[in-house]
Amino acid sequence: MTSRIANVVPHDDHVVTAKEALEGLFLRLEMEAEVRLVAAALRAGWTADEALDAIDQLRADDTQH
Incomplete structure (x- = not known):
């Protein structure tokens, strides 16, 4: 089974912090785990x-x- 990691929001996409950019991916990975x-x-x-x-x-x- 191949797993794909979702994209992280790029720095220039009106994201204020790295935490904000990574939050969605973090939550999805936590749920998957x-x-x-x-x-x-x-x-x-x-x-x-x-x-x-x-x-x-x-x-x-x-x-x-």
Whole structure:
């Protein structure tokens, strides 16, 4: 399966900050990662709730480091 990364808004397209330019792509990638993680957990026999709880814990651990 081939995956394409969406374009980032160019600097000269009335974008105020790099954060603003990257925000849409960041949110799409974050959502795609979560969907893939939940799908992998389901295939391994975990429930969606267990997968989402684990993802939340991983995010919390990541923000503490």
